[in-house]
Amino acid sequence: MLLTNAHIISPGLDREGASVLIENGQIKEVANHTSGDLDLDGKMLLPGFIDIHSHGADGADVCDASGESLEHIAQTKLKEGVTTWLPTTLTQPQEKLVEIVHTIRDWAASAPLNIPGIHLEGPFINREQAGAQNPQFVRPPDLNELQELHQIFPALILSLAPEIPGAFNIIREASGMGITTSAAHTQADYATVMAATGYGLKHLTHFGNAMTGLHHREIGVVGAGFLEDSLRLELIADGIHLAPKMLELIFSRVPRENIMLITDSVSASWQSDGDTSLGGLEVEIKDGIARLKSNGALAGSTLRYNQGLKRIHEITGEPLSAIVATTSWNQATSLGLPNTGKIESGFRADLVILEESFEISRTLVGGK
Numbered sequence: 001m002l003l004t005n006a007h008i009i010s011p012g013l014d015r016e017g018a019s020v021l022i023e024n025g026q027i028k029e030v031a032n033h034t035s036g037d038l039d040l041d042g043k044m045l046l047p048g049f050i051d052i053h054s055h056g057a058d059g060a061d062v063c064d065a066s067g068e069s070l071e072h073i074a075q076t077k078l079k080e081g082v083t084t085w086l087p088t089t090l091t092q093p094q095e096k097l098v099e100i101v102h103t104i105r106d107w108a109a110s111a112p113l114n115i116p117g118i119h120l121e122g123p124f125i126n127r128e129q130a131g132a133q134n135p136q137f138v139r140p141p142d143l144n145e146l147q148e149l150h151q152i153f154p155a156l157i158l159s160l161a162p163e164i165p166g167a168f169n170i171i172r173e174a175s176g177m178g179i180t181t182s183a184a185h186t187q188a189d190y191a192t193v194m195a196a197t198g199y200g201l202k203h204l205t206h207f208g209n210a211m212t213g214l215h216h217r218e219i220g221v222v223g224a225g226f227l228e229d230s231l232r233l234e235l236i237a238d239g240i241h242l243a244p245k246m247l248e249l250i251f252s253r254v255p256r257e258n259i260m261l262i263t264d265s266v267s268a269s270w271q272s273d274g275d276t277s278l279g280g281l282e283v284e285i286k287d288g289i290a291r292l293k294s295n296g297a298l299a300g301s302t303l304r305y306n307q308g309l310k311r312i313h314e315i316t317g318e319p320l321s322a323i324v325a326t327t328s329w330n331q332a333t334s335l336g337l338p339n340t341g342k343i344e345s346g347f348r349a350d351l352v353i354l355e356e357s358f359e360i361s362r363t364l365v366g367g368k
Contacts, residue, residue, distance in 0.1 A: 001367055002036030006045040006353075010343035011329045014321040020045065022349040025366035029345055040353060043361055046324055047341050048083025048350035049305045050331035052157060053119055053206065053234055053262040055088045055278075058270035062087045063279060065100045067107040074112050076270055078363045080263075080305040081352035084114040084331075084340065086156055088264075090279035091122030091133040094145055098152070105153035113365050114350065116337055117156030120149065121205065124170065125185035126161040131210040132292055132299035133185055134279045141166040143173055150177055156335050159184035159205040162196035175200030180335060182234070183221055185210045193224040197231065202334065206264050207233040207250070208242050209298065226253055232334055234262045235326075237308035238301050240289055244315050251316045259326045260334070261308050266290055266300030310358035 004019040008030065019033035055062050057076040060069035070087065077085050087104050089097060101118065108115040122133050124141040141160065149155055158174050159182045160167055171181045182203030183193060189212060193201070204211070204225050212220030219226075225233050233254060237247060241264070250259065263269070268276050268283065268290045275293075276283045278300060282293040290299040309327055313320060325341075332341035339347045349367035352360060 001038065002033055003038050003040055003045065004033050004036040005042055006040040007042055008045050008343050009320045009324050010047055011325045011341070013343060014319070016042070020343065020349075020351070022364075022367040025349055025368075026339070027343060027345055027347050027349050030343060044320070044354040044356075045343065046081075046320070046352050046354060047328040047343055048352050048363065048365065049081045049309075049327045050084040050337070050341065051077065051082045051263055051305055052086045052260065052331050052335070053088050053121070054085060054265045055090060055300055056267035056269070057265050059267050061267040061278070062104070063090050063092060063096070063100055065096070065103045067103060070104065070107045070111070077305070078113060078365070079360060081354070081360045081363050082113065082305050083350035083352070083363060083365045084116065084337065086117060086119040087115065088119040088121055091125060091130070091137045092279065093137055097123070097145075097149060101149050101152045108153065114340075116335070117154035119157040119159065120146075120155050121159040121184060124158075124160040124164065124167065126164055126187050129161065129185045129187050129210050131185055131297050132278055132281065132283075134281055136280075140164065141170040143170055146170065146174060146179075147177070150179065155179050157182055157203065161186035161188065162201060163188040163192045168196060168199045171196055171199040171201055178336075183211065186221060187212055188221055190219050190221070190224050193221050194228065197228065202230070203232050203234060205234055206236055206241060206262070208246060209236070229255060229258065232258045232260055232330065234260050234264075236264050236301050236303060237261055237311045238303040239311055241298060241301060247312065247315050251312070251318070256322065256325055257330055260330050261305070261312065261326050263303045263305050263308065264301045265303055268300070269302040269304065271302070306352075306354065306358050306360055313358075
């Protein structure tokens with residue numbers, strides 16, 4: 001396939017009137033052909049988005065433990081321009097997580113987008129900072145449980161609270177297994193987060209949410225995210241989980257290579273206002289915002305990936321060429337996904353075609 005008349009925006013590349021030749025699922029050449037199979041008419045062509053934190057979409061949830069639900073989420077994610085997705089679990093009983101991960105493994109081989117692994121959010125978190133995670137199922141770190149799940153299907157990210165007893169050990173062991181660990185649902189102070197980085201902690205899950213905030217006497221996990229260049233930050237750019245000015249502050253202070261846009265979307269995304277559930281907890285969607293009925297805590301997001309990119313572009317005023325790494329390349333490099341996240345010869349032909357309005361025109365996975 002030859003795509004022509006494209007405005008290519010990729011890390012290190014901003015080129016109008018360009019063409020991309022695709023062969024055998026890979027980018028063969030970036031050039032200036034004038035005629036081909038698909039004329040993009042000047043539309044933006046970006047690397048396909050990589051959503052490393054998403055629980056569900058349009059009425060379906062990863063924790064349904066259903067191949068049909070996973071397929072529906074994947075098809076919906078394609079409509080957002082996502083070409084690689086880490087199905088993300090919730091804090092659930094051990095036997096339920098085993099069932100969920102088995103289901104992901106059995107479905108992944110036929111998935112319509114790339115499923116290189118999963119994101120385990122919980123169950124090794126701080127019960128006092130559970131947020132929309134079900135505190136009933138929170139439990140201490142258990143290496144045997146992690147190994148069992150990882151052997152069924154690769155866990156690429158484990159989100160946990162670094163301050164709970166046994167966390168440092170499991171961070172070290174997980175790192176040795178090729179699992180990226182991320183601080184989440186935590187009451188850790190700055191010193192504890194920094195100690196955890198010495199054991200291999202690499203990410204901060206849904207930065208700013210369900211973690212200790214910035215205070216002038218104790219800068220907490222948020223302060224660590226601003227100061228420590230070894231930590232990469234997941235950002236939910238819906239303007240709700242992080243205020244627009246907070247997003248502006250993050251982009252003014254944090255190196256671009258440390259920022260990764262996510263959705264943290266739940267089954268309420270792509271849905272109308274009303275009642276739903278998350279991990280066995282009752283949720284109300286009002287004005288597109290999902291909150292627990294019990295205490296009003298935010299319960300994931302209803303964000304679509306392309307909307308998050310548009311909001312960052314509008315808030316920061318930065319050109320897309322300065323932002324685009326946060327939607328693909330940073331995730332790929334952090335998780336070791338080969339030949340993914342750029343529009344260059346030899347890379348996977350995972351691409352998204354965007355209208356000027358940021359609506360999705362087409363999504364290509366492996367050139368299809």
